[in-house]
Amino acid sequence: MVTVSPTPLLKDELDIVIPTIRNLDFLEMWRPFFQPYHLIIVQDGDPTKTIKVPEGFDYELYNRNDINRILGPKASCISFKDSACRCFGYMVSKKKYIYTIDDDCFVAKDPSGKDINALEQHIQNLLSPSTPFFFNTLYDPYRSGADFVRGYPFSLREGVPTAVSHGLWLNIPDYDAPTQLVKPLERNTRYVDAIMTIPKGTLFPMCGMNLAFNRELIGPAMYFGLMGDGQPIGRYDDMWAGWCTKVICDHLGWGVKTGLPYIWHSKASNPFVNLKKEYKGIYWQEELIPFFQSVALPKDCTTVQKCYIEISKQVKAKLGKVDDYFNKLADAMVTWIEAWDELNPSGDISAKIPNGASK
Numbered sequence: 001m002v003t004v005s006p007t008p009l010l011k012d013e014l015d016i017v018i019p020t021i022r023n024l025d026f027l028e029m030w031r032p033f034f035q036p037y038h039l040i041i042v043q044d045g046d047p048t049k050t051i052k053v054p055e056g057f058d059y060e061l062y063n064r065n066d067i068n069r070i071l072g073p074k075a076s077c078i079s080f081k082d083s084a085c086r087c088f089g090y091m092v093s094k095k096k097y098i099y100t101i102d103d104d105c106f107v108a109k110d111p112s113g114k115d116i117n118a119l120e121q122h123i124q125n126l127l128s129p130s131t132p133f134f135f136n137t138l139y140d141p142y143r144s145g146a147d148f149v150r151g152y153p154f155s156l157r158e159g160v161p162t163a164v165s166h167g168l169w170l171n172i173p174d175y176d177a178p179t180q181l182v183k184p185l186e187r188n189t190r191y192v193d194a195i196m197t198i199p200k201g202t203l204f205p206m207c208g209m210n211l212a213f214n215r216e217l218i219g220p221a222m223y224f225g226l227m228g229d230g231q232p233i234g235r236y237d238d239m240w241a242g243w244c245t246k247v248i249c250d251h252l253g254w255g256v257k258t259g260l261p262y263i264w265h266s267k268a269s270n271p272f273v274n275l276k277k278e279y280k281g282i283y284w285q286e287e288l289i290p291f292f293q294s295v296a297l298p299k300d301c302t303t304v305q306k307c308y309i310e311i312s313k314q315v316k317a318k319l320g321k322v323d324d325y326f327n328k329l330a331d332a333m334v335t336w337i338e339a340w341d342e343l344n345p346s347g348d349i350s351a352k353i354p355n356g357a358s359k
């Protein structure tokens with residue numbers, strides 16, 4: 001009897017975005033889970049370097065020359081020499097969903113020793129509702145073997161659309177440089193079998209290492225900022241996107257989940273290099289968090305783009321005095337939205353182009 005493996009969920013509705021400066025041998029380990037999907041590889045650094053991609057993957061690759069050619073002057077909003085460049089992949093994708101993963105992240109094993117299909121878990125997270133308005137103490141009520149607990153209002157049990165699924169990491173945790181320096185040998189061995197909706201009104205530090213989102217809902221908010229070459233800060237790319245995204249999701253009534261799935265993060269980047277990249281962010285964020293907690297979006301901000309432009313105005317008005325960098329960042333946020341809308345004309349029904357089909 002021929003056994004036909006089930007069509008992977010969202011096979012033609014999801015792109016995998018990988019920022020990279022190296023050959024993508026890591027894909028060999030992910031092949032069983034990633035091969036059916038289309039990859040968007042954003043090559044950072046020297047565009048003359050050839051990135052080797054294992055045979056059998058359906059992908060498009062963009063280097064800095066491509067970014068400059070496609071965006072022209074607007075390419076100034078895409079970071080160079082920083083993983084923040086990955087957001088260009090979100091912009092050029094035509095799919096409804098995005099999964100982004102770093103090239104030093106590998107397949108982790110669950111406590112039973114089974115390989116974790118992180119992509120499948122993210123898809124389940126995105127396809128099931130979130131519960132930002134009232135916390136369910138038994139965690140994700142939509143998982144099999146769980147439900148809403150006594151006292152949970154029935155009027156809220158339908159939940160809301162999930163915009164973001166934030167996965168975690170075994171082995172090397174995503175610590176900031178100071179923590180990494182004082183705990184160089186710490187490894188995350190704790191597998192917590194839980195998925196939670198981050199409550200409305202609560203910010204969180206979003207890590208771009210193992211992240212999925214509904215691009216049609218929240219894509220325009222997933223700008224990873226001005227980082228890396230020529231910028232006074234790095235490693236706050238995903239954080240910035242996460243703060244803007246969460247404020248907008250709270251305003252528009254969408255959910256953000258964190259927890260499963262885990263990946264195995266294999267490489268600790270250099271803590272001294274990271275300290276140089278992060279140090280301004282470490283004291284700026286003491287101003288940034290109260291800023292994002294105070295952001296009020298008017299009722300007429302009914303689209304992500306309108307929300308994002310409003311946030312950029314408030315960034316300029318309130319953070320420009322912290323450092324001139326935030327004036328530049330506010331302008332880059334506007335450029336990002338202009339570029340996004342240019343590449344994704346409004347009302348554009350995302351082309352459902354099956355993988356491998358000519359575009």
Ligand SMILES: O=c1ccn([C@@H]2O[C@H](COP(=O)(O)OP(=O)(O)O[C@H]3O[C@@H](CO)[C@H](O)[C@H]3O)[C@@H](O)[C@H]2O)c(=O)[nH]1
Pocket residue numbers: 018019020021022044045080081082083084085101102103104174207208209234235236237238267268269
């Ligand atoms: O200049 C660069 C450096 C790296 N990349 C690619 O980006 C990811 C992450 O790189 P790496 O694993 O070396 O760095 P981490 O410190 O572990 O990354 C975490 O910190 C966050 C800081 O932004 C980042 O989002 C986290 O994932 C790899 O795929 C590199 O190939 C790059 O594109 N350009």
Ligand SMILES: [Mn+2]
Pocket residue numbers: 102104265267268269
């Ligand atoms: Mn890493």
